[in-house]
Amino acid sequence: MSKDVVKSVGRVFSVLELFKTHQKPLTATEVCNYLDYPKSSADALLKSLVILGYLTLDINTTKYFSSLRVTKLGDWLPELFGASSYALQMVDHIHKALGETVTLSMPNDIHMQFITVITGTFPISLSFQQGTKLPLFTTGIGIAQLATRTDEQIAKALKRGNRRAASAQDRVNLDELMVDIESTRAKGYCEAFNRLVPDTGAIAMALPGPSSESQLVVAVGGPIDRIKKTEDKIIQEMRQAIRSYRSS
Amino acid sequence: MSKDVVKSVGRVFSVLELFKTHQKPLTATEVCNYLDYPKSSADALLKSLVILGYLTLDINTTKYFSSLRVTKLGDWLPELFGASSYALQMVDHIHKALGETVTLSMPNDIHMQFITVITGTFPISLSFQQGTKLPLFTTGIGIAQLATRTDEQIAKALKRGNRRAASAQDRVNLDELMVDIESTRAKGYCEAFNRLVPDTGAIAMALPGPSSESQLVVAVGGPIDRIKKTEDKIIQEMRQAIRSYRSS
DNA sequence: AATAATAATTCATCTATATGAATTTGTAAA
DNA sequence: TTTACAAATTCATATAGATGAATTATTATT
Known part of the structure; x- marks a missing residue:
């Protein structure tokens, strides 16, 4: 990743591209492993994305996934x-x-x-x-x-x-x-x-x-x-x- | 914005939603004014988004806009x-x-x-x-x-x-x-x-x-x-x- | 119910980012 | 060409985020 990119900004898109690549829900641990992030850093990022509504967290499987609000960011x-x-x-x-x-x-x-x-x-x-x-x-x-x-x-x-x-x-x-x-x-x-x-x-x-x-x-x-x-x-x-x- | 959201993560989506709202290119100053960000903070964020390819910067008008890669983040x-x-x-x-x-x-x-x-x-x-x-x-x-x-x-x-x-x-x-x-x-x-x-x-x-x-x-x-x-x-x-x- | 393994959270410390004032650069008009 | 104004960049400092180890909570199995 370019040195001139704000770290957590880059990570936002890495996460969204990860879900686009896999096209299925993933646990926080899976996201960590795929993207090689420290556990608590990834957790804070994933929680931010869920609060903002761009990722969803299923309460039964505790897996994350992209929300349809990501679609709406760019469908226009x-x-x-x-x-x-x-x-x-x-x-x-x-x-x-x-x-x-x-x-x-x-x-x-x-x-x-x-x-x-x-x-x-x-x-x-x-x-x-x-x-x-x-x-x-x-x-x-x-x-x-x-x-x-x-x-x-x-x-x-x-x-x-x-x-x-x-x-x-x-x-x-x-x-x-x-x-x-x-x-x-x-x-x-x-x-x-x-x-x-x-x-x-x-x-x-x-x-x-x-x-x-x-x-x-x-x-x-x-x-x-x-x-x-x-x-x-x-x-x-x-x-x-x-x-x-x-x-x- | 929720206290539990990483600041620059929230700002990423504020910027993308801003372009969705306006549906036209905007200068860095316009983005600053609409979102009430300090100038150099907004600059660093916009540059990051351009480097990553999710925003485009027109070299003639020096205006920013959403890239079609934003569409591809969620069209699947x-x-x-x-x-x-x-x-x-x-x-x-x-x-x-x-x-x-x-x-x-x-x-x-x-x-x-x-x-x-x-x-x-x-x-x-x-x-x-x-x-x-x-x-x-x-x-x-x-x-x-x-x-x-x-x-x-x-x-x-x-x-x-x-x-x-x-x-x-x-x-x-x-x-x-x-x-x-x-x-x-x-x-x-x-x-x-x-x-x-x-x-x-x-x-x-x-x-x-x-x-x-x-x-x-x-x-x-x-x-x-x-x-x-x-x-x-x-x-x-x-x-x-x-x-x-x-x-x- | 107990135990082991995994996941999630906490926290002290280090690193990165945000800020705002100052400075530099670019543009437009005279 | 010069000047004035706006935009962009720089930088010291304050604030926020990242990290990793330790701790706590949860889940699954016995």
Whole structure:
């Protein structure tokens, strides 16, 4: 866990993700063991979550579980992103049509963060954990997202991003970035080869959405040769799926 | 906020509920002002949530917002409770048919906790905040829930509950409780008049679900005279709605 | 009823977080 | 370019949380 995260804040989400992973009630001891917390610390946290109503405690089994109030924390969101349940169906459809890794991601600070990752069915497939973050300014999905914004917004965003760069070599050149942006705008998608992970390629398209700063990005990725070979088919499938998505 | 809740844990949910209430991006200063937090404390919390991926920070507007990962924390739950989107439609349908306050609740420790509250359309209507908790052993919704469990489970649960009672007068007598339980089982619903709030009444029914300790309860409540007068119609509407719900 | 094992709670102490004032940085307007 | 204002960050200190050992309570078995 990042050193900059408040400890008990991180633990809140670890607990909620644990129940999402197991999908069954767990005792306090089980939670302790899975998450490797000291007993009394975990107890205080679990009791807080029960008092607040986000976890339930069954009085017969003395097991904890997520409450439906956790569902309500986030069930209003997809509609605001123009990401109805059709969005997940669309990602699934692209995955079935192509067999490659398909991702859905959103911008977060100077990163793109994965919301959904469906790993390819080929033995050799690109693989990411959900929640993974990739750089906003140097990846295909980031460029596809930025391309939905104005030149001015991009310049301002890059200026801020470069200010936070750890070293001069981490800084991105605006003119070089704009070449990729223009290319993406012209084609309607961003193709990225050998950008972050060697020998891999990805095609990324932004989904239509209510505002440019929240637009989601869908991408297809895999080994560079396979992606290049099937590029035309990938683009066709993605466009068709997004077109169907838009009219839902 | 309860004294027994870890402070920053409570704040996590305050922030997420704030975004649910406003449904638009907010600056750090706005979050501070709405929640009355010291500036640097709020900053540390917001940054933690961004790093963990549950909030997003837009690099152009420098505004925070909930991430779709919040949705994913809880979108798997309704299916496990047998509470598909039809459950909310059912609650809404009962509300439209009767015009009274309708609630959906779930057991949590020695309470029933409201998940959904739709306030009646009459000028005089029963009104609760979402997230409100009522006693498990002494309210109509609690008794309706307990009636789905075995006698042994009820006795055990009451023993634990009584052990935690602050005073002897807060303890519930098992034999008296079982009279209400048997009545509820015989009729298929619990009718409660003047139990918690004076001059109010409620009819409560448990929804079918995968296990008794997680069964949700739907209830119709309002001023005692109006509920008594329309009791037969309420029971009919609820049964019909639950029957339709079961086959969805 | 007694006993053993497990779970839950308590408490002293150490570590982490929260706070608010001061300082620095960023932005917008002149 | 300069200035004023707002936002963000820093830091010393106070408060809260985490920890782990010890103790108490609960449960299951004999």
